[in-house]
Amino acid sequence: MPSRDHAAQQQAVARTVRRTLLALVAMLGFAFALVPLYDVFCNLTGLNxxxxxxxxxxxxxxxxxxxxxxxxxxxxxxxxxxxxxxxxxxxxxxxxxxxxxxxxxxxxxxxxxxxxxxxxxxxxxxxxxxxxxxxxxxxxxxxxxxxxxxxxxxxxxxxxxxxxxxxxxxxxxxxxxVTTPSSAGDDGAEHSAGGET
Structure with a gap:
């Protein structure tokens, strides 16, 4: 039977792993949001x-x-x-x-x-x-x-x-x-720049 100290130590490790994973997910989300946020900021301020x-x-x-x-x-x-x-x-x-x-x-x-x-x-x-x-x-x-x-x-x-x-x-x-369909009623006949339909 594991000691009380060993169980507490396992809980602390599990808590640290959960916090690390949450921080990693938050950082990845921020990294994906950074480019559009930067574009909005540049458009508003004229920066760059x-x-x-x-x-x-x-x-x-x-x-x-x-x-x-x-x-x-x-x-x-x-x-x-x-x-x-x-x-x-x-x-x-x-x-x-x-x-x-x-x-x-x-x-x-x-x-x-x-x-x-x-x-x-x-x-x-x-x-x-x-x-x-x-x-x-x-x-x-x-x-x-x-x-x-x-x-x-x-x-x-x-x-x-x-x-x-x-x-x-x-x-x-x-x-x-422009590789996404046009909002103006794309009939599927136009090509993206890569020549795909």
Missing amino acids: GKAASQARAAVAMEIDESRWVSVRFITQQGQGLPWTLEALDEQFRIHPGGQYSARFVFTNHADYPVRGRAVPSVSPAEGSLHLRKIMCFCFQEQTLAAGERRELPLVFQVDPDLPEGIRDLTLAYTLYP
Whole structure:
């Protein structure tokens, strides 16, 4: 018959194992939640140049004609998407407060329809709080037919309260595949970037 001390010791060990397992489960849950939480935080604060993913209303602002800001557009290819994205207007020299329109061309190089999305980021990161995207293809996923070439606009403003030290803004778009069915009534004929139905 085990001694009372031995039974107490086994209970203490069992309690420690349970607490350790609970802590491990909590840490795993936090690790999985960290990425979406970070994205939400970046979207709200503009940290790391994450640009808002929703349209902002055009605002009638006084145009600061005493100041020039250079806005440059960069496009980057994400993996697994047979598209290219080209900025037809690569750079603007603008007055803060004005409203401007840039043109971009998407091309699907696959022989089947493909869904994808252009995800924006702004540098310097502080500039993302002052770059207002009024109309942008980045607000929703795009579906391109086989071999389709499509020109889409970006309408934007830079707030006049952009800090004086910022004279250059870079808006980068990275293409990513969309592999989940579209909420707009996917008929199953479209392909993800990997070519699956």
